[in-house]
Amino acid sequence: MDKVTRSGVTLHMDIQGPEDGAPVVFANSLGTNLHMWDPILPFLPKGLRIIRYDKRGHGRSDVPNGPYTxxxxxxxAEAVCDAAQVKDAMFVGLSVGGMIAQGLAVKRPDLIRSLVLSNTAAKIGTPPLWQDRVDTITAKGLPALSDMIMRRWFSRDFYGSAAMSNWQTMLEATPQEGYIGVCHAIAGTDFFTPTSGLRVPTLGIAGAEDGATPPDLVRETIDLIPGSKFTLMRRAGHLPCVEAPEIYANHIYNFIEATGHLRHV
Structure with a gap:
């Protein structure tokens, strides 16, 4: 299965690993597709059933008219999990993917056994900030903001490197309508109250040089969930899975061990 259709919108999926493996669902950031997770896959433990997908308006998924909510x-995300017959998954969400993770854990607790909330928050930015970004993209196109976004995404060491170019290309290839649609969804979200009611094992990951969701913002959200753990990745920005994939995957591996996720199946 490589796609699921919900309310007329077809979402592209990628599923790897044994059917009876411990499920881990990945949701990526604004302006990226499911290949954002490619760098960490070789470092994850064997036996996982890995489910990735492109958000609406991104990658190979449909681009319906916005704005999105x-x-x-x-x-x-719920439709992807149901199509993949997921129950009791570890859900790894980065940036807006982490917001989706919080919302899904509240709506469908049967789907979520544990959370990895990476470079995210219960509320990101302000409506005026997002409207300014939407207005600029509408007037000038997404590439006009590309360099600014790269500076917010990546650490000083990674910014401007040859390795960065692939991710800048991925951002600029994102459909403008899809990018703007998700901007509106982020602008309208404040999950402080629902997230504070969550009671699931949670790992928070932040990048010390993250210009989009700074460490203090990430920690503030992680601290809403009793018993949660927080880790700070030095010399990494908003996409630590890209900049330091082996270290990032090791944090997930240790969390899998701590929660007995592989043994749970």
Whole structure:
């Protein structure tokens, strides 16, 4: 299975690993597709059933007319999980993917056994900030903001390197309507109250040089969930899975061990 259709929107999926493996679902950031997770896959433990997908408006998924709502994005993730017959998954969400993870854990606790909330928050930015970004993209196109976004995404060491170019290309290839649609969804989301009611094992990951969701913002959200763990990755920005994939995967591996996720199946 490589796709699922929900409310007329077809979402592209990628599923790897044994059917009876411990499920781990990955949701990526604004302006990226499921290949954002490629660098960490070789370092994850064997025996996992890995489910990745492209958000609406991104990658190979459909690009419906916007604006989008967080409810739609959470519903899309729910449809992906149901199509993959997922129960009791570890859900790894980065940036807006982490917002989706929070919303899904509240809506469908049967799907979520544990959370990895990476470079994310219960509320990211302000409506005026997102409207300014939407207005600029509408007037000038997404590439006009590409360099600014790269500076917010990556550490000083990684910014400007040859390795960065692939990710800049991925951002600029994102459909403008899809990018703007998700901006509206983020702008309209404040999960402080629902997230504070979550009671699932949670690992928070932040990048010390993250210009989009700084460490203190990430920690503030992780601290809403009793018993959660927080880790800070030095010399990494908003996409630590790209900059330091082996270290990032090791954090997930240790969390899998700590929660007995592989043994749970």
């Amino acid at each position: 967080m409810g739609q994005l959470v519903g899309d």
